[in-house]
Amino acid sequence: MDSKLVGSAKEEKCLEELKEIVKKNSEEFENFEWLLDDKFLLHFVRGKKYKIAKASIALKNYIRIRKHQYKPLFLQLDNxxxxxxxxxxxxxxxxxxxxxxxxxxxxxxxxxxxxxxxxxxxxxxxxxxxxxxxxxxxxxxxxxxxxxxxxxxxxxxxxxxxxxxxxxxxxxxxxxxxxxxxxxxxxxxxxxxxxxxxxxxxxxxxxxxxxxxxxxxxxxxxxxxxxxxxxxxxxxxxxxxxxxxxxxxxxxxxxxxxxxxxxxxxx
CATH class of the missing domain: 3.40.525.10 (CRAL-TRIO lipid binding domain)
Known part of the structure; x- marks a missing residue:
């Protein structure tokens, strides 16, 4: 964990919880392991007000929407x-x-x-x-x-x-x-x-x-x-x-x- 990114003990605890959820659901994040570093996961921790259940749902949906639901739209994002x-x-x-x-x-x-x-x-x-x-x-x-x-x-x-x-x-x-x-x-x-x-x-x-x-x-x-x-x-x-x-x-x-x-x- 990058200590420079984490602002408090609460934030560190929430980040570890989210990382554990990602680890247990690794198949949902296949091919995106490179993306899920501390900085990226902290976006979800902070954005969902440290409510890890909401943060994990948002993270899973973030990937699912891009990989499956609206994939054609996101395939052109780098154009x-x-x-x-x-x-x-x-x-x-x-x-x-x-x-x-x-x-x-x-x-x-x-x-x-x-x-x-x-x-x-x-x-x-x-x-x-x-x-x-x-x-x-x-x-x-x-x-x-x-x-x-x-x-x-x-x-x-x-x-x-x-x-x-x-x-x-x-x-x-x-x-x-x-x-x-x-x-x-x-x-x-x-x-x-x-x-x-x-x-x-x-x-x-x-x-x-x-x-x-x-x-x-x-x-x-x-x-x-x-x-x-x-x-x-x-x-x-x-x-x-x-x-x-x-x-x-x-x-x-x-x-x-x-x-x-x-x-x-x-x-």
Missing amino acids: FEESTIGIRNGAVSVLRHRDAFERTIVVINFTFWPDDMTVDQFTQALVLVTEECWNCQKVETQGVQLIVDLCSFGWNHLKMFTPSVVYKCVNIFWNNMPIRYKNIHLLNPGSIFEILLKGIKPFLPSTLRERLLPHSTDCSELYKVIPQENLPISLGGDLDDEDAYDTELVKRIYAKTEYYQRFVQSL
């Missing part, structure tokens, strides 16, 4: 020309500054959705961004704020986000990653998006429904959590895009080319 199109165009991004509670802020903006981007490419981009957020320990323990700007959400997007696609996204991102979306702020939700929300909301997990926070013309509640001085002008803030967004995000993802190539080869 960055395709999987990062949503990031390079600004449809999925991360703000440079944090919220009032030091949480990372991820932004989905349908205004910058490329005409030729598929919903799978969008999902891949969000996977890459979410996994990049893990590198901050505060994200592991405090979670992420998600802002979704729906100003340009149209009929073409509605056709893409079928119930099965929404189910896939919930399955990938909600309970089976070592990261918590504290709130999902829905900006400018128009009538077309309301059609989607009305259709899917009854089938969403109750905790997810509770964290969907719509903001129409009044964003004062959003600004209490995420100050305007930390937001770009396009989201009602004070910053231009260069100062607002993490412009090094794509570079950091590309720097992990070998990691994602090995990940895909392990599927």
Whole structure:
């Protein structure tokens, strides 16, 4: 065990328990032994608030979803020309500054959705961004704020986000990653998006429904959590895009080319 990674005796104990579970269920993690080092497992320990039963379920599902359930989607994850199109165009991004509670802020903006981007490419981009957020320990323990700007959400997007696609996204991102979306702020939700929300909301997990926070013309509640001085002008803030967004995000993802190539080869 790397003592530099572990912050407390409780954390060390939980990590050892999770490692023992992995050892006893080694067949579920076949080909991914290289991935399951202390640093990776601690993402799940911290992200699930030291509740090892939840951490182990999330870890098993994390691998199962990639190896079996949605394997075709993840087999293309290392094809960055395709999987990062949503990031390079600004449809999925991360703000440079944090919220009032030091949480990372991820932004989905349908205004910058490329005409030729598929919903799978969008999902891949969000996977890459979410996994990049893990590198901050505060994200592991405090979670992420998600802002979704729906100003340009149209009929073409509605056709893409079928119930099965929404189910896939919930399955990938909600309970089976070592990261918590504290709130999902829905900006400018128009009538077309309301059609989607009305259709899917009854089938969403109750905790997810509770964290969907719509903001129409009044964003004062959003600004209490995420100050305007930390937001770009396009989201009602004070910053231009260069100062607002993490412009090094794509570079950091590309720097992990070998990691994602090995990940895909392990599927």
